[in-house]
Amino acid sequence: MNGNPRLVFSDIAVCNLKRKPFRAGGLIFLVALLSFVLFGGSLIAFSLFNGTDGLSKRLGADILIVPQGYDQKVEGILLRGEPSAFYMDAEWLGRIADVEGVRAVSPQLLIASLNADCCSMPIQLIGFDRETDFVVEPWIRTALPGALSDGEIVVGGAITGKVGDRLKFFEREYRIAAKMDNTGTGFDASVFMNMDAARRAADDFVAMGGSLTIPADAVSSLIVMVDKDYTADGVSRRMNEDFDYGNSGIVVVSAKKIVNNVSGNLRVLVTFVALLAALLWVLSVAVLAIVFSVMLNERKREFGILRALGITRKRLVKLVFLESGIVSLVGSVAGVFLAALLILPFRSYIHEAVRMPYMQPSIGQFILLVAASLLLSFAVGPLASLLSSRRIRRGDAYAVIREGEL
């Protein structure tokens, strides 16, 4: 049996769409494309904002001291989890601690693992000093109140394995003592161990044919916390003056500058995405308005007949809005759904592709984003109807019927 004989008013719109599946499908596709870009773009932008936010919270240090030439590498470690290994003389520890305005200094030893069986790519091993550390410590203190023995590690959120599992680096097994939450930063792909364990790992690395021999008393970087009466910029400047900037063999890196660089890049990206979305929105309204105009013109006789059958002007307009509303709703939901399906499970690929801290929004933010995207893209259909339906909202019905005949 064709069609439902027990019609209700809204079925008129549904029938009209169903019987023109190609036309309806095309319009739905257009709206879906819009909501896909709106939602997908804002989801990625939001994740990037979250990541940057997480970075500035996680960084903890005000200043980083690294060997000259490695200031770019340290950004790679922090932002993207690109492993590096380098070192400098440990005597810098004392010299930095003596600089006016420095409240705390802690050494770190960085080793890049070879391909480990836990992970598809090399990861960053970070040796830290539990006595003086103020960056990693706060995050693991609750999870790990006791000491971190030489055979134990703390892993970032992106490392496969749970507490109690064993991971192998340079042929030596380590037990996962704690696992950190995901932050969207390079820390997620890092493994933390105590200083002694890290030195032993560096030796293991050499024993396996590694190319970088780290002397026994060397450190890779120093993290610095500034006294609250001093600014990080001021202390950095003093360090550069004290240690003959450019010839000392070290670089003073401002942590704030790293974050600022990231948020600067982010702002450009977000502006670009926002512009693109706005353009697409206007374009969608315009295209739909034109398509609807053409359609209404072609359907004049149909509308004239409905008028002759006694549909009021108001309900005819309602019918037109109902049709565009259905198109808009189906398209919006499909677009948002598809974007979520494509973006949510592939966050690590996106993280790699954008090379910036990336952290997906919380449930609350997510719902807000969905609602905003749906609303914006849903508005397109009725708005286009409003722009194109002027002709049927006034004038004699008979004129419309006559025009429709020709």
Place this chain on the structure above:
Amino acid sequence: MILEARAISKEYRRGDTTFFAVDRASLSIAKGEFVCIVGRSGSGKSTLLSMLAGLLTPDAGAVLFDGRDCALLGDEAISRLRNTRLGYIMQGYSVLPNFTVLQNVILPHVLFKREDDPYEKALALLDRVGIRPLADQYPARLSGGELRRVSVARALLPSPDLLLADEPTGDLDAESAAAIMRLFAEIAAAGTAVLMVTHDTEATKGVDRVLTMRSGRLAED
């Protein structure tokens, strides 16, 4: 009088000049009366009918339906009137392509809220015009004569007080046309006023009155 037209006119523009498609036409039809309008092509018959149906506003004069001046009714009231008390079969095809034959017939019923179920009545009407087997077909598959009969069934669904029919037998064979005429005569006998435009002089034989339209002027034969 169910319908009364008092000197209604419609002026159209053609190039630089204007002319009256309908020129001070007056008529009145009582309940149960069967009236035909004949006239040459272009004489203004369809224009007159659309004004009587309230789809076109006359430039002058007044249309009274059941004693009420249509010009004074708002869109809601005139639409309801068209929907519930008037059957209008327009010239040419007026079947909606996206609905089945049965859905087309039921369509007027869903435009205003009603309690009763039109289903049985619609099927009975399709039976009466002889196309019940086509109830579930879409119009694209129907012949011209079958489409015409769908419009007839649809116009009769609300049991209208007045039926306006613009060449309803245009593309029907003699036998089908005669059947439609019999149907109209029957509903007229049951109390519906019928005003029909036709070119078929044979068809006008049994009706109560025949009016002739000439260049917009309406005259009783």
